[in-house]
Amino acid sequence: MVVEDVPEPALGPGLVRVGVRAAAINFPDLLILENKYQVSVPLPFIPGSELAGVVEEVGPDVTTFAHGDRVFGATFVGAFAEQVAVPAASLTRIPDGVDFRRGAAFGVAHSTAYHALRSVARVQVGEWVVVLGAAGGVGLASVELTQVLGARVLAAAAGPERLAVCRDRGADAVVDYRDEDLKQRIKELTDGGADGVIDPVGGPYSEAALRAMRWGGRFVCVGFASGEIPRIPLNLVLLKGITVQGLEMRGFLEHSADDARRDREELLELLGAGRVTPHVSVVYPLDDVRDALQAVADRATTGKVIIEIVPEGVVPEAVPG
Ligand SMILES: NC(=O)c1ccc[n+]([C@@H]2O[C@H](COP(=O)([O-])OP(=O)(O)OC[C@H]3O[C@@H](n4cnc5c(N)ncnc54)[C@H](OP(=O)(O)O)[C@@H]3O)[C@@H](O)[C@H]2O)c1
The missing domain is CATH 3.40.50.720 (NAD(P)-binding Rossmann-like Domain)
Known part of the structure; x- marks a missing residue:
């Protein structure tokens, strides 16, 4: 695994490009990297399945999000990066008062x-x-x-x-x-x-x-x-x-779509009300993503491990067009 510059992810119908601020590690990320997951991902690919960030641009038919919205969401791969393009349906607005680290740590677990x-x-x-x-x-x-x-x-x-x-x-x-x-x-x-x-x-x-x-x-x-x-x-x-x-x-x-919808609404309410707070135990910069994944594989971490792309409070420089 290497950290390097790649082209900006393409935006298409139904997609939203998010400037990732924080991403969270989940156990299946390790399985995908070891090619032990049910589905193989062709190389090369960007790992990472959970993120929080800011909407940079929306696809032509997307009306549910706009530039600047704070969101969290899940994807199959692609989250350990400065930008990711994901379906609008997989994103949720981060409630006020919840930071990007906790936003990234919340969804899957x-x-x-x-x-x-x-x-x-x-x-x-x-x-x-x-x-x-x-x-x-x-x-x-x-x-x-x-x-x-x-x-x-x-x-x-x-x-x-x-x-x-x-x-x-x-x-x-x-x-x-x-x-x-x-x-x-x-x-x-x-x-x-x-x-x-x-x-x-x-x-x-x-x-x-x-x-x-x-x-x-x-x-x-x-x-x-x-x-x-x-x-x-x-x-x-x-x-x-x-x-x-x-x-x-x-x-x-x-x-179980009805149960899933009810659970999701209840969970978001709990998060927004501060009644649940994901436990972020350690935060790594993107350059150290290998160490972060190794620590999870070694059972050396607790709760959620975060890859921080942009530290909280820092506004990323505009990417030259
Ligand atoms: N069904 C779903 O939809 C769904 C969704 C998300 C995750 N999952 C699954 O749930 C499991 C946990 O995911 P997670 O993201 O919570 O992972 P995690 O943070 O790495 O936690 C896994 C825990 O399992 C324990 N463990 C016992 N034997 C282990 C071993 N040989 N290697 C690694 N850990 C071991 C570890 O605790 P101790 O060291 O204290 O034993 C570790 O804290 C994974 O199997 C994942 O695929 C399923």
């Missing part, structure tokens, strides 16, 4: 977590939710949003420093799944079992967490950051009336 908790697990007030990989991007968003829904959260992650971040973010209980017996500790700490599990990690933790659920529990499969897809004995599901359901963003948006 919080939407994934909220759909999983609100629409799939249907978390109720007072319930216990176990979040695996709780110190990661989707993980910390789930820790925060479980509390917003009035439920109690048990955060499971690797090592005391990562668990301390989860505690700081309001986790009611924590388990170090590297050193402790996950199943036993969940049962002890939740007075008999979890009502919900949010699982972005997979591997051996999934079955341990499933075994620690109470009757009628809802287990949401979100991803396999461990690289291992677990195989679950179905007798566990049968005996306790447990529901296991997947949440994959594209499928959910297509097939």
